Structure formats: structure tokens, C-alpha cells
Amino acid sequence: MSDHIATKKTYIVVWASLMCLTAATAGSSYLELGRFNIILALVIATCKAMLVALIFMGVKYISQKMTWVVIVAGLFWLFILLALSMTDYISRSWA
Amino acid sequence: MSDSSPALATHNRDLQHHFTTMEQQKDASVMGMWVFLVTEIMFFGGMFAGYMIYRYQYYDAWVEGSQHMDFWWGTINTAVLLCSSLTMALGVRASQLGRRRLTAMFLLITILFGLGFLGIKGIEYHGHWVDQQFPGTNFHFLGPNPRQVELFFSFYWAMTGFHALHVLIGICLVAYIAYHSWRGAYGPDYHNPVENVGLYWHFVDIVWIYLYPLLYLISHKHVSG
Numbered sequence: 366m367s368d369h370i371a372t373k374k375t376y377i378v379v380w381a382s383l384m385c386l387t388a389a390t391a392g393s394s395y396l397e398l399g400r401f402n403i404i405l406a407l408v409i410a411t412c413k414a415m416l417v418a419l420i421f422m423g424v425k426y427i428s429q430k431m432t433w434v435v436i437v438a439g440l441f442w443l444f445i446l447l448a449l450s451m452t453d454y455i456s457r458s459w460a
Numbered sequence: 461m462s463d464s465s466p467a468l469a470t471h472n473r474d475l476q477h478h479f480t481t482m483e484q485q486k487d488a489s490v491m492g493m494w495v496f497l498v499t500e501i502m503f504f505g506g507m508f509a510g511y512m513i514y515r516y517q518y519y520d521a522w523v524e525g526s527q528h529m530d531f532w533w534g535t536i537n538t539a540v541l542l543c544s545s546l547t548m549a550l551g552v553r554a555s556q557l558g559r560r561r562l563t564a565m566f567l568l569i570t571i572l573f574g575l576g577f578l579g580i581k582g583i584e585y586h587g588h589w590v591d592q593q594f595p596g597t598n599f600h601f602l603g604p605n606p607r608q609v610e611l612f613f614s615f616y617w618a619m620t621g622f623h624a625l626h627v628l629i630g631i632c633l634v635a636y637i638a639y640h641s642w643r644g645a646y647g648p649d650y651h652n653p654v655e656n657v658g659l660y661w662h663f664v665d666i667v668w669i670y671l672y673p674l675l676y677l678i679s680h681k682h683v684s685g
Contacts (some may be wrong), residue, residue, distance in 0.1 A: 368486075368648075370556045371549075380546040384539060387672075388537045391535045394677040406673035414666045422662045429487040432494050439498030443505045450509050454516055 369426035380422045386413050474650035482649055489652040493659050500626075504667050507622070511615045511674065518608040521681040527610030528593060530584055535677035537580045538668065544573030545665045548634070552658040558648040566647045567638035570661065574631040581624050588613070619671055633657045641668050 390409040394402065419425040427433060472482055479485035515522045551566030592600040595614045603609060637657050640646065646654055 366557050370553060372583050373550065373553070376546060376549045376553070380542060383542045383545075387535065387538050387542065390673055391531075394531075394673075395501075398486060400461060403673075403678045406678050411674050413669045417545060417662050417666050419666075419667070421545055422659055423524050427490065429491060432487070432491040433489060435494045435498060439494075439501045442498075443501055446509050450513060451516070454513055 369423065371420065371423075379416050383413055383416055386416075387434075401410060472649060473598070486652060489631055489656060493656040495604060496658065497663050499561050504619075504622070505618050507615065508674075511619065514608075514615070516610055518605065519610065521605040521608030522612050524571070524603055524605065524674060525609045525616070526677075526679040528588075528591070529616075530587065531675045531676055533580050533584050534672055537577055538672045540577045541578065541665050542670050544570050544577070545662055547573065548658050548661045552651075552654055555646050555651040555654040558645065560644055563654065564638045564642040567634050567641065571634050571638070573626055573632050574634070577627055578624060578631075581620065588616075594639060616675055617663060620666075620675070623664065623667055623671060628669070630657070630661050633660065 374391070386409050390406055393405050396402070398405065422434065475482055475485060518628040545565045547569040551563050551570060552567055554560075560613045574615065588594060589598060592598050593613050595617065599606075599610050599613070601609050634657055636652050637646075641654065
């Protein structure tokens with residue numbers, strides 16, 4: 366079988382981590398950190414998304430190379446959309 | 461394909477004829493689901509890009525707007541959705557182990573969490589409607605940048621609305637596989653539908669993981685200006 370079956374404990378540990386990270390991001394929003402509020406919030410969100418994707422969605426255990434290509438291509442597309450749009454808008458005021 | 465083919469002697473009833481092995485069928489199913497999820501990344505990605513650009517351009521309005529989000533409902537809903545992802549993961553695990561009743565039970569709990577999420581979202585939506593924060597038809601905002609705050613609320617309704625629609629579709633899909641799981645349609649060798657609905661559910665969870673800080677958190681303590 367190609368199936369990787371994670372243990373129940375793994376899932377519960379991941380869920381507990383996700384709850385702790387949620388508490389951390391909610392708490393950090395009460396601190397006055399200026400622009401670091403958004404950076405911290407997005408870093409924590411990305412950690413949570415990685416936990417969900419790698420363990421809950423089993424991306425970590427995918428053996429099929431082509432599926433990896435699909436996922437990476439999707440994320441790369443998203444990177445192009447966000448990064449190139451912002452370089453445009455940020456640099457407009459430089460003229 | 462001829463019925464007298466020797467391969468059919470050991471043919472798994474769940475193996476479709478265009479696949480050679482169960483493993484190949486499973487890999488194809490997972491990859492196909494990911495191709496679909498990439499289109500979903502594109503769908504939500506466009507809204508996230510729009511949010512980001514206008515946040516950059518109308519920063520003050522974005523701060524004003526996010527101060528009208530309900531911090532506690534947003535946080536509770538995040539927790540509800542994370543719990544639903546846990547029960548979904550345990551449901552998929554149960555189906556991998558061939559425990560159909562346990563699978564159905566975990567899926568039912570997932571549905572309850574999903575309905576709870578929609579209920580809380582409904583309470584929030586009702587509040588925004590009563591406070592005249594619905595762009596276009598029911599919008600009234602006292603403050604320096606009403607038009608730009610209206611734009612913030614457009615993004616709020618569109619992003620959370622499409623997300624809630626995905627949760628609703630997810631609930632229907634989970635109900636479908638819960639029923640078939642109970643009836644014994646899946647086993648340790650074949651549970652691709654359970655796995656794929658799980659992937660969909662977790663993806664929708666990830667979208668919320670980003671919506672929560674972007675809409676509810678990052679400006680709720682800031683003073684605009």
C-alpha cells in the first residue's frame with residue numbers, strides 16, 4: 366500500500382500546536398509592534414498553513430513526484446501574482 | 461477489454477479499467493485533487509492580491525475597517541475550524557484503517573464544527589448588516605474615508621463570503637462521504653473520495669488561517685492616521 370497512516374498522536378500534537386499558534390497570533394495583535402504586527406501575524410499563519418498542509422493533508426508523505434510539481438507550480442504562481450503586483454504598486458511613487 | 465482476461469481474476473472491484481494498479485489509481489486521484497486545489501489557490505489568490513494592493517494604497521481605511529471586526533468571534537471561529545480539521549484528519553485515518561463507523565462518526569463531528577462555523581459567521585454578518593456595513597445597498601460609515609472603508613468591507617464580504625460558500629460545499633461533500641462510508645463503500649484499499657474531500661476541507665481551513673489575521677488581527681489595536 367502506498368498509504369502512509371499517521372498516528373493519532375501525531376494529529377493531536379499538530380492540532381494542539383495549531384491552537385497554541387492561534388493563541389499566540391491573537392495575543393500578539395494586542396502588542397504595539399508597528400509594521401512587525403503584520404509580519405509576525407503572517408509568519409505564524411504560514412507556520413499554521415504548513416502544519417495543516419504537511420501533516421493533515423499529508424503533503425509530507427506524497428511519493429508521486431508529479432503531485433509535488435503541481436503543488437510547487439501553484440505556489441510559485443501565487444508568488445508571481447503577489448510579488449510582481451506589489452513591485453509595481455510600490456515603485457509607482459518613485460518617479 | 462475482454463472478460464476472459466486473466467488480470468480480472470484478481471481484479472479489485474474498485475479499480476477502474478483505465479488504471480493498471482490500485483496504487484496508480486490512488487496517485488492519479490491525489491494529483492487530480494491537487495490540480496483542482498491549485499485552481500482554488502488562483503481563485504482566492506486574486507482576492508488576496510486585491511486586498512494587499514488596496515491595503516497598501518488605503519492603509520488608514522483598512523485600519524478603520526478592521527476595527528469593526530469582532531475579534532472574539534473571529535478567534536473562536538478559527539479554533540472551531542482547526543478542530544474540524546482534526547476530526548477530518550482522524551476521519552480519513554479511520555477510513556484508511558477500514559473502520560467505517562468510526563469514519564462516519566468523525567465526519568459527522570466535522571459537519572457539526574462546520575455548521576458551528578457558519579452559525580458564528582452568520583451572527584457576525586447579521587451584526588455588520590445591522591451596523592450598515594454592507595457595501596452598495598446598505599452602507600453608512602461615519603469617518604474620514606467612507607468610500608475607502610466601503611472598499612475594505614467589499615473585500616471582507618467577498619473573501620469571507622466565498623470562504624463560507626466553500627465551507628457549505630464542504631459540509632455537503634462530507635455528508636455525502638459520511639453516508640457512503642457508513643454504507644461500507646470504502647475500505648483500506650479504496651477510500652480516495654474520503655481522502656480528496658479531506659484535502660478540500662483542509663484547504664478551506666488554510667484559506668481561513670490567512671483570512672483571520674488579515675481581516676481581524678493586524679490592525680485591531682492600531683490608531684489610524
